[in-house]
Amino acid sequence: MTPVSSHSPHGQSTLRTVQVLGGGNAGSSAHVRSLAAGLVARGVRVTVCAPVEADRTYDFSGAGAEHVHVPRSSDPGSVAALRAACTGADLVHAHGLHASFRAALALAGRSTPLIVTWHNRAHAEGARAHFLRMLERRVVRAAAVVLGTTSDLVDRARKAGARDARLAAIALPGHRTPAEPDEPDLARPKIRAELGAIGRPLLMAVGSLDPRRGYDVLLAAARAWRGLDPVPLVAIAGEGPLRTALQRRIEEEGLPVRLIGRRDDVGELLAAADLALLPSRWESRSLLAQEALHARVPLVATAVGGVPELVGDAAELVPPGDAEAFATAVVRLLGDPERRELLAEKGLRQAATWPTEDETVAQVLSVYDELTQPRPLI
Known part of the structure; x- marks a missing residue:
């Protein structure tokens, strides 16, 4: 330059x-x-x-x-x-x-x-x-x-x-080159064990617990995953004003969701996940989306704000506020390992254009x- x-x-x-x-x-x-x-x-x-x-x-x-x-x-x-x-x-x-x-x-x-x-x-x-x-x-x-x-x-x-x-x-400041698929990630089993995701899919969402993030829609979608075998675990990293209300709903409805608070190891959390979830009502240049694509983690996101422009065809995009569409996209991806691998490869190619x-x-x-x-x- x-x-x-x-x-x-x-x-x-x-x-x-x-x-x-x-x-x-x-x-x-x-x-x-x-x-x-x-x-x-x-x-x-x-x-x-x-x-x-x-x-x-x-x-x-x-x-x-x-x-x-x-x-x-x-x-x-x-x-x-x-x-x-x-x-x-x-x-x-x-x-x-x-x-x-x-x-x-x-x-x-x-x-x-x-x-x-x-x-x-x-x-x-x-x-x-x-x-x-x-x-x-x-x-x-x-x-x-x-x-x-x-x-x-x-x-x-x-x-x-x-x-x-x-x-x-x-x-995306300071991102690291993602590991090759056959490179062992020693932190992955430790994180999955910590979160309670041994022998079950781990779905990761990150962001402040506020209305814009669409976590009410994510919880509604999680109801549809209770019938899967094994039941996926959703982990949400972040804090915010909706924590009490979200926790109450998780407990009352018996949802497979954990609020894990603010974390400084988001990169490691995403690398340990099977899918990344972005249910927001609006996003600009989502850090979660960028980190997920860099980490080769398939992403399900709402088609809002700058998300479609950012991810191109390297993610599953659904309408905002549509819990059924979000749940369907997640279930479809969990049952289709070839599609997950394709999105992982597309994610790396898309990230290279940023x-x-x-x-x-x-x-x-x-x-x-x-x-x-x-x-x-x-």
Whole structure:
């Protein structure tokens, strides 16, 4: 890859960027960590503005970036702290709607270019949905460029009034090359034993326990699997506000489902699974889908948001909210080892088409150059 210039148009020797995160979900935080490392390696000065707990988890400082603690959006001092951190920056790159809105407020009255990456779509109903649409309009009109991680997010930004909206190249940071099929995985039997999946299929879902994830539909589908022999076990890794309600339903209906809480070994969990499940009502660039395809684990997912664009024909896709269709797709795959192997191979081929971390950094740097290089006089 040919590196772009790291010289500022203002006579400074090095381009200085500020990356802004809000609370930062796993996808956007991991992306910013990867992006920061790539930018620093190419001679760019990077400041990451994020809550201190995000730096503890993602170690932006360890990537060579300066970390500045900026409280979450609910803190009244967050915009002032962000405005101070952005002083002297050549450009500011904000990730997510709330972080982008605060960045726009912090840059008010300044000529510093603002780049925005939308990693996901904010979900709400009623008055809050109207408020979020107002935030979106304010953000995209303040941004010089909006990068969307999926085509529908790009379209959403354009409809909201973006001057320049483009599809972002987003890599899956730090993924490992998947093991060959005949390579022994010593962790697999241990994990399956821990979860209680010895002698039965293990179906793995990962994500926060909130309404968007569609776990109510997954539990409804699990009723259909109770009649299989052996009965598959569904393990759901994650925490969230629906945990109590989901656990109560699992117990009352006798469902073959375990809530295993937040885990830091998702890669190993997926590698031990027979199928990966993604029943979401909306997803952008799903980390679970990417990890599953890299790990050669067949995926059953809902055809929502950026999922079809991401996985192509390398997964079984079903309509959102349709428990019967989801259950049928799982049963069909469990009974068809040849189809599972075909999806595993297709998954590897599809994953090979996704952007690398180098390509992601290259795209971002090209946008930075557009916004900071002096334009010739006509």
